Amino acid sequence: MRDKHIGQYFNPDTLPFHFCPGCGHGVILNHLNSALEELQFDPRNVVIVSDIGCSGLADKYFTTNALHGLHGRSVTYATGLKLANPELNVIVLMGDGGCGIGGNHLISAARRNIGVTVLVFNNLNFGMTGGQFSVTTPEGAVTSTTINGNLEHPMDICDTVSVNGASFVARSTTFNESLTKLMVEAIINQGFSLIDIWELCTAYYVPNNKFSKQKLEDTLSSLNFPLGVLRRRERSEFSLAIRHQASDQKSQVQFKVKPLGSVYKSTVSEKLSFIIAGDAGMRIGTAASAFSRGAILSGLWATQRNDVPVTVRAGYSISEVVLSPEEVLFTGISSPDFMIVLFPAGLEKVKPKISALSDKDHVLINIELLPVETRAKIIPLDFRISGMKREYWSFLAIAELLNYQEFYPLSALKAAINMGTPFAERVIQAIEDTEKIVVD
Amino acid sequence: MKDHNQINNPPVREFINGAEAIARAAVDSGCNFFSGYPITPATQILIHMAAELPKGGGIAIQAEDEISAIGYCIGAAMAGARVMTATSGPGISLYSENIGLAIMGEVPLVIIDCQRMGPATGGATTVAQGDIQFIRWGTSGGYPIIALSPTSVADSYSLTCHAFDLAERFRVPVFIVTDKETVTTRVTVNCELISEYDARSKKTIPEVDEFIPYHFDDLADIPLMSPMGGAHIVRFTTSSHDERGYLSKDPSIVGRMNQHLSEKIVKYIEQITLVDEDLQAGADTLFISYGITSQSVKEAVRGARENGHKVSALTIISLWPVPEEQILNAMEGVKRVVVPELNLGQYCLEIERLARDELEVVGVHRVDGELISPKEILQGGTIR
Numbered sequence: 001m002r003d004k005h006i007g008q009y010f011n012p013d014t015l016p017f018h019f020c021p022g023c024g025h026g027v028i029l030n031h032l033n034s035a036l037e038e039l040q041f042d043p044r045n046v047v048i049v050s051d052i053g054c055s056g057l058a059d060k061y062f063t064t065n066a067l068h069g070l071h072g073r074s075v076t077y078a079t080g081l082k083l084a085n086p087e088l089n090v091i092v093l094m095g096d097g098g099c100g101i102g103g104n105h106l107i108s109a110a111r112r113n114i115g116v117t118v119l120v121f122n123n124l125n126f127g128m129t130g131g132q133f134s135v136t137t138p139e140g141a142v143t144s145t146t147i148n149g150n151l152e153h154p155m156d157i158c159d160t161v162s163v164n165g166a167s168f169v170a171r172s173t174t175f176n177e178s179l180t181k182l183m184v185e186a187i188i189n190q191g192f193s194l195i196d197i198w199e200l201c202t203a204y205y206v207p208n209n210k211f212s213k214q215k216l217e218d219t220l221s222s223l224n225f226p227l228g229v230l231r232r233r234e235r236s237e238f239s240l241a242i243r244h245q246a247s248d249q250k251s252q253v254q255f256k257v258k259p260l261g262s263v264y265k266s267t268v269s270e271k272l273s274f275i276i277a278g279d280a281g282m283r284i285g286t287a288a289s290a291f292s293r294g295a296i297l298s299g300l301w302a303t304q305r306n307d308v309p310v311t312v313r314a315g316y317s318i319s320e321v322v323l324s325p326e327e328v329l330f331t332g333i334s335s336p337d338f339m340i341v342l343f344p345a346g347l348e349k350v351k352p353k354i355s356a357l358s359d360k361d362h363v364l365i366n367i368e369l370l371p372v373e374t375r376a377k378i379i380p381l382d383f384r385i386s387g388m389k390r391e392y393w394s395f396l397a398i399a400e401l402l403n404y405q406e407f408y409p410l411s412a413l414k415a416a417i418n419m420g421t422p423f424a425e426r427v428i429q430a431i432e433d434t435e436k437i438v439v440d
Numbered sequence: 441m442k443d444h445n446q447i448n449n450p451p452v453r454e455f456i457n458g459a460e461a462i463a464r465a466a467v468d469s470g471c472n473f474f475s476g477y478p479i480t481p482a483t484q485i486l487i488h489m490a491a492e493l494p495k496g497g498g499i500a501i502q503a504e505d506e507i508s509a510i511g512y513c514i515g516a517a518m519a520g521a522r523v524m525t526a527t528s529g530p531g532i533s534l535y536s537e538n539i540g541l542a543i544m545g546e547v548p549l550v551i552i553d554c555q556r557m558g559p560a561t562g563g564a565t566t567v568a569q570g571d572i573q574f575i576r577w578g579t580s581g582g583y584p585i586i587a588l589s590p591t592s593v594a595d596s597y598s599l600t601c602h603a604f605d606l607a608e609r610f611r612v613p614v615f616i617v618t619d620k621e622t623v624t625t626r627v628t629v630n631c632e633l634i635s636e637y638d639a640r641s642k643k644t645i646p647e648v649d650e651f652i653p654y655h656f657d658d659l660a661d662i663p664l665m666s667p668m669g670g671a672h673i674v675r676f677t678t679s680s681h682d683e684r685g686y687l688s689k690d691p692s693i694v695g696r697m698n699q700h701l702s703e704k705i706v707k708y709i710e711q712i713t714l715v716d717e718d719l720q721a722g723a724d725t726l727f728i729s730y731g732i733t734s735q736s737v738k739e740a741v742r743g744a745r746e747n748g749h750k751v752s753a754l755t756i757i758s759l760w761p762v763p764e765e766q767i768l769n770a771m772e773g774v775k776r777v778v779v780p781e782l783n784l785g786q787y788c789l790e791i792e793r794l795a796r797d798e799l800e801v802v803g804v805h806r807v808d809g810e811l812i813s814p815k816e817i818l819q820g821g822t823i824r
Binding site: 047049059060067069077078079081084087088104108250257259301304310332 | 452453454455460463464467473475488492494495496497499501503504505507508511512513514515516517518519520521537538541564565621624625626627628631667668669670671672673674675676677678679685686687735736738739810811813814815
């Protein structure tokens, strides 16, 4: 069954080419057909990914799979195809325009050494949209958007992908009779391959610049752009490398689930909200998480919302926790029932909330941060008595809150800490070693 | 040692956020290809997928930008992978052109939009619902997509699973439109609501003599896929095309193909529609909401009814296509419709166009990064 597909790569129903007389595109496609004939791939395992521009018309001439995508993005579809199925032979046909708008993708594909082959139909301008300049247009050249001569330096596509890790890089012109051989080499190279193929755009670049085969060759030499194979490099191919790297992770369990059974008892009979305010790096979020999980172990429903500035290791760190005997739907806190305030940056952030509290609310606060203006009941905490490092203070404050209000047993908090809190043993030890830190 | 505070036969719950629920849903749904670019608040999904997908033999890749993230997904989907990507509003802007490509080429694709406050970079760590009309109209041409909006972490799991089924059935990008709050706030969830989903196997066309990639008889028929590298030659194009995937400008061919892109969604709207109806006979006020704001509405409705008010609520889960029949039904007999949204009134436009003339439509909006509280919602309905 497979064999019937092999051997014929041009689709006779779509030929002849619809390119302008003298255009180099047809020459490149004839060489590609010869290269595929030589390689004898099953066309069902070949995908021709075409970009936008006149070269984007080319996929229809072949009997292979075809993916004609957006301008400059052909390399991204090619990469996706190859990543999903490393058995595919993926060949990208793109113009110099695509190399400009999709330059980042070319560089990234080269850096990864993803096993696709890029053939650049480089005719030095935008042929399909009316002869505008492109990233490869030589300096001084006249195009429809540089009527007084191009002021930009042309991009060296070969050097760009070469310095960024491509494993096969070559430059050619459509006048090179051994282009087929070069294409075969590029396609059988396992990693990222690119051939920059210079050609004539007889519709625009040739008449606008009195351009010719001779002038094309002169331009290449004046730019010091050499022809032939410019780079061969041994590097592992990305779609295989990523699979190889994953091979020792296979059969590992995906998502280690941490179920929380409600094995303790709680005294909470209505929705309560808490704000724990401190500084970055002081394990505020970690402690709030243990507080929440302790509540869930005690049959409550908890939510936890963290707020940090853009820089995670500097400035304030705030955690908002809501506990309720029924499912918490609205996770916002307009005014908390309890606040724990530990460090200066956190205090600064929650000051307006502290001053808006009512006399029914409670603020457990590091004694060094007093005085604060509020109607809430102030419970000063003197952490110096404990002798513990600042990283433990948020845990000590929560333990003190549980001693004070008995929302749920301290053993539930310790059990929660034991379920995944980093340095759990030391945290529990710190709680157990600490005498009363509330200042009466 | 038994603690005297312990009780027997406890319910088993988890403490997770929407990002983890979405990633777990993707894995349970058989997603085997993920690509994304780091962006708050969607990055957690990328991190989960990068850590977990390789364990099951899947591929997760951090792309060089958002354009390539969706580009990789489209390429992989055409090679037969089950794909997902995740981003936030600024990333959707960069996905825009490729969303059009996925519509045109009929690519099954799950896109997670973790909304944050805009415009532009806006508030990276701030909740918003500002992308609602954007995801519907965010690519040229105006052709339909499907969008589902989870109200909770548990919804995030079940709807992400469902999104893969819809994407493959309708061959269209399916959005999960969520938000910073749902994605990053950890909540308590009953384990059975976020446990293993029974993933369906992919439907591909059996081997035939001549595969015609975009052939359909009825306009709403959806052609079965064949992966590139499989049994058939597959042609795919971003351009207007005939049923064989060749570029065409023939009006009779192009017109039919474009109508098909719309018709395949419109005709099956009742199979896509998901709403949560909590309607009370005799209610004057109806709350219509979606996403995180629905949580506040549920709490507001509970409070209002406890105080003896009759109120109705309609939670819209499938935002696009608009479940018009269910909205019209819910609006029967009420005098006022309240639409709370974390934007300046986007889905409200859909409600207004459907509301009969004498019906009062009130929007409740916040764009300051705070959630709309149950109290504000009741005030919008002039209920105290």
